[in-house]
Amino acid sequence: MAASRGVRHDAMRARNMAVVLGAIHRTGPLSRAALAESTGLTKTTVSKLVSDLLEAGAVSERGAVRGGERGRPGVAVSLSGERVAALGLEINIDYLAACVVDLTRAVRLRRTRTADNRNSNPGDTLEALRRLADEVVAEAAADGLRVIGAALAVPGLVEGGLLRNAPHLGWRDVRVTGLPDVPYTIDNEANLAALGELWFGxxxxxxxxxxxxxxxxxxxxxxxxxxxxxxxxxxxxxxxxxxxxxxxxxxxxxxxxxxxxxxxxxxxxxxxxxxxxxxxxxxxxxxxxxxxxxxxxxxxxxxxxxxxxxxxxxxxxxxxxxxxxxxxxxxxxxxxxxxxxxxxxxxxxxxxxxxxxxxxxxxxxxxxxxxxxxxxxxxxxIGSDAAVLGAAGLVIQDLLADPVTVLGL
Amino acid sequence: MAASRGVRHDAMRARNMAVVLGAIHRTGPLSRAALAESTGLTKTTVSKLVSDLLEAGAVSERGAVRGGERGRPGVAVSLSGERVAALGLEINIDYLAACVVDLTRAVRLRRTRTADNRNSNPGDTLEALRRLADEVVAEAAADGLRVIGAALAVPGLVEGGLLRNAPHLGWRDVRVTGLPDVPYTIDNEANLAALGELWFGxxxxxxxxxxxxxxxxxxxxxxxxxxxxxxxxxxxxxxxxxxxxxxxxxxxxxxxxxxxxxxxxxxxxxxxxxxxxxxxxxxxxxxxxxxxxxxxxxxxxxxxxxxxxxxxxxxxxxxxxxxxxxxxxxxxxxxxxxxxxxxxxxxxxxxxxxxxxxxxxxxxxxxxxxxxxxxxxxxxxIGSDAAVLGAAGLVIQDLLADPVTVLGL
Missing domain, CATH: 3.30.420.40 (ATPase, nucleotide binding domain)
Known part of the structure; x- marks a missing residue:
């Protein structure tokens, strides 16, 4: 009855890594024994996965919690807000914004700058956004946080990574380039603001x-x-x-x-x-x-x-x-x-x-x-912060869904 | 690395049954060896599951197809349209309709009757619908088809199995009862018509x-x-x-x-x-x-x-x-x-x-x-047949998603 035959080891490891990190995220601090019990994985498997997550800075071990069904206390594994973070960015009509959110979705930094982006030159605006992003990434690094991905909120229609039409910016078919050297996505500001309200509101x-x-x-x-x-x-x-x-x-x-x-x-x-x-x-x-x-x-x-x-x-x-x-x-x-x-x-x-x-x-x-x-x-x-927070939150969501890919584990 | 520990046998069998039936549905006739290969299940597991599906009349074996990776021919397992069927029903403002669709989504029977259901008495209309349903179920049985579930399309808002409001029928908060003795669901006619267009259009x-x-x-x-x-x-x-x-x-x-x-x-x-x-x-x-x-x-x-x-x-x-x-x-x-x-x-x-x-x-x-x-x-x-066909199609979809529950396997 083994369901795993034919499933490749790498794919299974990636899936199990997401299962373990997801359980820690949903249920809070858990011992390795409790993780094994709640995920159906063996303790050996759980221990290997937790070691990799510890090394990547996604989780930390601290204190003791009640363990598995036999109730012996174990070391608590919880999401770590200390090393891994996401960058949220926003171009709006009259401001630029950036924020850094850690893996526990705590907001670590927020910066907003007024700017008149109506009918602006995309190159100039993106250069100003890059400078703002570089600043907050450097500030986060000084705080021990490694930014592992970014998402950008824009006031317009986005299709396949392309900003197709932002009538108030006067931009059409703009491909965003030149942001800090991390993987990033681009999305409509109302979509990301809705996600911001979901996670931070x-x-x-x-x-x-x-x-x-x-x-x-x-x-x-x-x-x-x-x-x-x-x-x-x-x-x-x-x-x-x-x-x-x-x-x-x-x-x-x-x-x-x-x-x-x-x-x-x-x-x-x-x-x-x-x-x-x-x-x-x-x-x-x-x-x-x-x-x-x-x-x-x-x-x-x-x-x-x-x-x-x-x-x-x-x-x-x-x-x-x-x-x-x-x-x-x-x-x-x-x-x-x-x-x-x-x-x-x-x-x-x-x-x-x-x-x-x-x-x-x-x-x-x-x-x-x-x-x-x-x-x-x-x-x-959360008012006008919704979109930029939702952008950072989306990166965290992607990490929780597939930690192996996002963290390069 | 076994992923199955702690997953109960019954739940795993139900999931594997759906995986096997889904593969047959998507890919068409497949030998047991090819099924084992494409699902990652062992040949022994596949054989047990296929036996149960054969017995329930969901699949049939006929002819030979190319087998698994070693290419030896095997007996072809395919969805069977001969024994299991779904009943679609519709109450509209000025007609009642019923149809029977087999597991391959072939339409086996269709009946429409004009009826003035505006401001009608729900009991009378449901009694007329039951008579129509009994007729087509009997006709299907004469054709060797066992109706395993029904869905009813209604021109109104449905919430939690209750027809909350059908302004053109003049019905409010009607709970549908007295249909043929099979599990059934009730849904809005436009929703079911959209599904009808998806599957039959x-x-x-x-x-x-x-x-x-x-x-x-x-x-x-x-x-x-x-x-x-x-x-x-x-x-x-x-x-x-x-x-x-x-x-x-x-x-x-x-x-x-x-x-x-x-x-x-x-x-x-x-x-x-x-x-x-x-x-x-x-x-x-x-x-x-x-x-x-x-x-x-x-x-x-x-x-x-x-x-x-x-x-x-x-x-x-x-x-x-x-x-x-x-x-x-x-x-x-x-x-x-x-x-x-x-x-x-x-x-x-x-x-x-x-x-x-x-x-x-x-x-x-x-x-x-x-x-x-x-x-x-x-x-x-498919015009006005869309809703009643979609209703029957929904029952088939539910069967493919969970054959163990729907077929009582």
Whole structure:
């Protein structure tokens, strides 16, 4: 009845390594005896695998825990946050961000820099991102952390590792190169922000994360996994049709949600920010550090909007009301098509939540009728940090799924 | 390095049985030696499992094929269509349907009966369905086929085995009982129609199936699997908002796709069918057999519409044009959120495809702008049979995934 015949040794070792590391990750500190019991592997096999994981810095041994079924205490093996780390990177319209997350998903470093990346030169922006990344990798190294991989969040459509279209950056078909010398992936910011909310936010396993930025994206998490669609382009809620013959959108369509509820639409309603930056805008470049946190950039406009909302300014309240109702219409279509758990509002929607969520929920409930209950609307716990944290978290997820490949074991 | 320690014998046998049956299903006739080679199991294990599958009628041995790596010929083991079968059932607004599909997914029997199930008594309709099911099960038995499970397609929202809401039937919170004495599941008709298209239609692995009936539903297939959302309610494209302040929909919302492009909307535009049946309508009941095929019911109205379209009737063409444009708006939102492969139009949209698909594609392309290419619009190959075939196919899929449980091995 042996199931292993014909399975090659290397593939089996890789699979068993993932099983052992996964058990340590899920269950916390475990003795080798308890690991053998819970994985069904022999103690000899477990010991060999744990030795390799210790050497790679993925786990550490410390203290004593209750052992296997005979209950004798053993040395506790747990995930180590001391040697292995992941790099998260983000290019957004008005900032660059980087973070380092260790194997226990503790956030070790976070850096955000304002930058005007609208209609920027990809080469210049990527060079600025590389400098930021080099800095945080060096800082992490000084802390004893080896960065084993990176992921980059971008505000646009990504297909097969290519940034196909980022309308607000003005980039088309850009292949990202020149980042620090580690394996890296590139992904849509709303997808990664949804994963950030999953791993660093509320901890719920089923939700639609809606990322309100200059563009509006969404990432659907079902049972702890990101739904990506056939080509990895799912979740573009910013271009859900709110009014079929509405005003033109930058995407080429008409009446998209973004026209009514994007950051520019909100600020333009106040006369604070142009929907299209004038040609004489300064070129893309760094404009100094800002504190990490929310919202990462476009801070001045959104902060002023929040101040005016808090002061009860009628124009500001009307702008949020309009945007919230448009969001409610788009969410109705999203709920019917995607059937999410709760709905989490992030990005600039996080600070605007007290004024947006009411009108959005009201419209959503009215349009959902009696077919189903209105999903709960919740505010993101991590705001504008979601995408860059999700990027680093994705690297950790890949490591846990296949430690042999990612750690070169 | 043995990976099997601690894995119980029964669980391993069940898994290995699925591995062997899956290999036969995917690769076609295989000798026992070739099965041992491709699964990594010993020849002794394979022989025991094949014996059990032979006894249960799931596989048969016939002829000779090339064996394992040494190339000696062996007896070919293949899926058997002779003894085991699945029952597909469907309750639609204006018909009941049943079919029997054997283990090779060959369709052995199909029966459709017109019935007016609008605002019907669930008990009466289920009794009529049971009679139909008993007939086809008996007919299958006369053909040597044992029905090992059933699935029922319903035009409404299903959650946890309960038909929560079928607005066009007028049913709420109905638990289906009294079907033939086999294990059965219940699922939304659009979900099952999408699976029907997957297994019995074009064979594509990525598509959004849109089921135009009195209600409009959709089922998304990604990489050969149905996407269900958090609560199994995904794909309700009929209630995607086309016009936020549009006419009221039966769901309690406003401006839903169904108001513009449902079968009633199409026929009402011609003055042929009331959107709400008058109170003196005959009670639900059978009104005789109609030939299996498409469209299953409401045939008269749709057939007349097609005849008028073919004759170039202006009113009919305008009705399809309006419906097609509304469908294009809803599909725009669906494409942005779900990122499907191609789009397959089924149900009554199949016979109307020549007149609907042009306006739908035009609106879709205009609204998608330059963010992504317009997915191909294709016509369903199986029309109104999709849901009932998908129901039977789902039972076969469950059998292939876990033959020990489904066949009681």
């Amino acid at each position: 509320s901890g719920a396993a089923d939700f639609l994360y809606v990322s309100g930025e200059i563009g509006i994206g969404a990432g659907l998490v079902v049972d702890g996994s990101l739904f990506r669609g056939a080509y990895g382009l799912a979740g573009e809620i910013g271009h859900v049709v709110v009014v079929p013959d509405g005003p033109p959108c930058r995407c080429g369509g008409r009446g998209c949600l973004e026209v009514y509820a994007g950051q520019d639409a909100l600020l333009t309603a106040l006369g604070d920010a142009p929907a299209d930056p004038p040609a004489e805008d300064p070129p893309a470049g760094l404009r100094g550090d800002v504190p990490a946190g929310l919202p990462g950039g476009g801070t001045a406009g959104v902060a002023e909007l929040v101040a005016r909302l808090e002061a009860g300014d009628g124009e500001a309240l009307a702008a949020c009301d309009r945007a919230g109702h448009a969001l409610g219409v788009a969410l109705t279509s999203a709920v019917h098509l995607l059937d999410p758990g709760r709905i989490v509002l992030g990005g600039v929607y996080a600070p605007l939540f007290p004024w947006l969520s009411g009108p959005a929920a009201e419209t959503l409930t009215a349009h959902l009728g009696h077919l189903r209950a209105t999903p709960e609307l919740a505010v993101s716990q | 074009s064979g594509a692995a990525d598509f959004l199936y849109v089921s135009g009936e009195i209600g409009i539903g959709a089922g998304l297939v990604v990489d050969g699997s149905l996407f269900r959302g958090a609560y199994g309610l995904a794909g309700e494209i009929g209630h995607v908002v086309v016009v936020p302040d549009g006419p009221p929909c039966r769901c309690g919302g406003r401006g839903c796709l169904e108001v513009y492009a449902g079968q009633d909307a199409l026929l009402t535009a011609l003055g042929d069918a009331p959107a709400d049946p008058p109170a003196e309508d005959p009670p639900a009941g059978l009104r005789g057999d109609v030939p299996a095929g498409l469209p299953g019911g409401g045939t008269a109205g749709v057939a007349e519409l097609v005849a008028r379209l073919e004759a170039g009737d202006g009113e009919a063409l305008a009705a399809c044009d309006r419906a097609g444009h509304a469908l294009g708006v809803a599909l725009t939102s669906a494409v942005h959120l779900l990122d499907p492969g191609r789009i397959v139009l089924g149900g009554v949209y199949a016979p109307l495809f020549p007149w609907l698909s042009g306006p739908a594609a035009e609106t879709l392309t205009a609204h998608l702008g330059h963010l992504r290419a317009t997915p191909e619009l294709a016509v369903s190959q």
